[in-house]
Amino acid sequence: MNENLAIFDVNAKQSPAVQADWPRTKLLLAAADVVDELFAQQKSEGFYPRDLSREDFESRIRANPADRSALESPYTVIRREHNRLIPVPYHVAFRDLLQKLSGLMLQAAEVEPQPQLREFLTQRAKDLLTDDYYASETLWVKLDHLSLDVVLGPYEVYQDELLGLKASYEAVLFEPDREATDRFQQTQHQLVSLCRDVERELGRAINIQDSRVKLTIADLVYGGGEARSEVPAIAFSLPNDERVIEEVGSRQVILKNIIEAKFNLVAHKLANELLAEPVDYDVSFRNFFEHTVFHEISHSLGPQRIMVNGEPSTVNRSLKQLHSVLEEAKADALGACLALSAVPDLDERLFLNNFVGNFVRSIRFGLDQAHGGANAIQFNYLLRERAFRVDDNTGRLWINEARTREAVFKLTAAILGIQERGDFAGASAFMKQFCRTTPELARLLKRVEAFPIDIRLRFLNWND
Numbered sequence: 001m002n003e004n005l006a007i008f009d010v011n012a013k014q015s016p017a018v019q020a021d022w023p024r025t026k027l028l029l030a031a032a033d034v035v036d037e038l039f040a041q042q043k044s045e046g047f048y049p050r051d052l053s054r055e056d057f058e059s060r061i062r063a064n065p066a067d068r069s070a071l072e073s074p075y076t077v078i079r080r081e082h083n084r085l086i087p088v089p090y091h092v093a094f095r096d097l098l099q100k101l102s103g104l105m106l107q108a109a110e111v112e113p114q115p116q117l118r119e120f121l122t123q124r125a126k127d128l129l130t131d132d133y134y135a136s137e138t139l140w141v142k143l144d145h146l147s148l149d150v151v152l153g154p155y156e157v158y159q160d161e162l163l164g165l166k167a168s169y170e171a172v173l174f175e176p177d178r179e180a181t182d183r184f185q186q187t188q189h190q191l192v193s194l195c196r197d198v199e200r201e202l203g204r205a206i207n208i209q210d211s212r213v214k215l216t217i218a219d220l221v222y223g224g225g226e227a228r229s230e231v232p233a234i235a236f237s238l239p240n241d242e243r244v245i246e247e248v249g250s251r252q253v254i255l256k257n258i259i260e261a262k263f264n265l266v267a268h269k270l271a272n273e274l275l276a277e278p279v280d281y282d283v284s285f286r287n288f289f290e291h292t293v294f295h296e297i298s299h300s301l302g303p304q305r306i307m308v309n310g311e312p313s314t315v316n317r318s319l320k321q322l323h324s325v326l327e328e329a330k331a332d333a334l335g336a337c338l339a340l341s342a343v344p345d346l347d348e349r350l351f352l353n354n355f356v357g358n359f360v361r362s363i364r365f366g367l368d369q370a371h372g373g374a375n376a377i378q379f380n381y382l383l384r385e386r387a388f389r390v391d392d393n394t395g396r397l398w399i400n401e402a403r404t405r406e407a408v409f410k411l412t413a414a415i416l417g418i419q420e421r422g423d424f425a426g427a428s429a430f431m432k433q434f435c436r437t438t439p440e441l442a443r444l445l446k447r448v449e450a451f452p453i454d455i456r457l458r459f460l461n462w463n464d
């Protein structure tokens with residue numbers, strides 16, 4: 001990926017929730033720094049012996065099936081001793097740092113004013129020393145309406161490039177926005193009737209997969225570990241433990257200040273450069289934010305479990321490597337349909353201008369990346385529908401709002417259809433037609449070549 005990233009400074013001390021309760025927060029900030037040390041140790045030591053291949057690992061499991069769960073556990077590192085592969089639990093491999101971390105969390109729990117968070121921190125401090133996270137994950141899903149909230153532990157497996165099994169340590173402190181959270185939780189409660197409205201214009205049904213995803217809108221306050229090392233995600237859904245999700249549901253946290261930083265430092269600048277119409281900052285940010293939230297909500301809508309040739313399957317299994325790009329395109333397009341139907345005082349013209357103006361931003365991540373490919377599909381599909389054109393003289397985008405609206409609904413229906421049929425051949429043809437760099441797209445990409453691709457976070461020191 002292009003390294004042209006705009007820096008966004010995150011200053012924990014500016015957060016009102018942090019200022020309101022410094023003694024407790026200081027301990028959580030220190031805990032996040034220990035998580036950063038843990039992550040650094042994981043990076044330097046590796047999840048597996050350096051020379052281990054995927055085939056070695058799999059043949060070892062075939063020879064000793066009883067070791068499978070320990071070897072494949074997200075919470076073990078694999079070491080080799082006398083030519084044998086030994087799974088070492090995280091709480092053994094990282095004992096010193098975990099004891100330090102657990103101690104800080106217990107101290108924070110002692111001075112924590114919010115009972116729900118106190119209970120979570122106490123349990124989490126224990127679970128980190130056993131690698132059995134069931135109890136604390138269950139408590140975490142139930143956290144609601146806190147002034148300061150936290151995730152802390154081994155979560156995502158993206159850093160495991162060999163097998164995608166091992167979890168990386170990560171800490172995120174975030175400050176929920178009560179007003180925005182209430183507003184979108186309200187929208188979630190009305191999702192059934194909202195979907196009925198969209199279905200009428202779509203001309204087909206949308207199914208709701210899981211209504212127990214609890215939404216929190218928040219500002220990122222501080223991060224450690226994996227959360228500090230990567231280009232920041234605007235949202236995360238946890239836990240990953242299927243058993244906890246089945247029993248108590250899950251939470252999705254959407255980070256408003258990160259969305260605003262991406263808008264301010266990248267998206268707004270691009271839109272101004274690409275759109276023929278001038279864009280108002282405040283209205284455009286609001287549109288960008290609403291669309292982002294509806295994008296996330298849309299991931300829980302549409303087909304999931306399907307029948308293909310009389311056999312039960314899932315969309316993911318049927319569409320294989322094409323699934324993630326189509327799923328992102330669906331979330332974008334359906335998210336726009338929902339926003340157009342749900343937001344009462346939406347300026348439709350500006351919304352659609354921003355929607356189109358924003359395709360190029362994500363296409364710059366690369367067409368082989370899910371979001372990049374998804375935006376190329378939308379751009380080229382809408383171009384074919386003559387929803388917009390690139391002006392020959394100015395090289396800017398002229399948008400026909402009525403056609404754009406119609407085309408977005410049509411595209412949504414097309415993708416939902418492919419997903420519902422589990423139609424791999426159809427998906428391939430669709431990708432071939434739309435997921436590519438057309439001359440119009442190439443021209444716009446050239447125009448914004450020098451602009452930053454995305455943002456990088458810089459966490460300011462809280463300790464001085």
Ligand SMILES: [Zn+2]
Nearest residue numbers: 295299328331
């Ligand atoms: Zn998405």
